[in-house]
Amino acid sequence: MTPAWRLTTATFAAQPDASPCSAIGAMVCPAPSKLKVRQLAQQNQKLKRDLHRKDKALAETAALLVLQKKVQDIWKEDEDI
Structure with missing residues (x-):
């Protein structure tokens, strides 16, 4: 340096x-002011909540897609019979 x-x-x-x-x-x-530290901590918490919410939504969407694929496979088997 x-x-x-x-x-x-x-x-x-x-x-x-x-x-x-x-x-x-x-x-x-x-040193950063206490107000700035508090604001950054609040922003960090908000971003973590938002990320958690989006992660749950993504997992739900993935599960629904898997179930949809299974239903389509079942209906396709029934049509073949």
């Missing part, structure tokens, strides 16, 4: 995603 005193604007221009805190090191950067 480049020492903090050797960082230039070119360093930050080359890495637009990186914040100055990540380039310098965590010891120089201020």
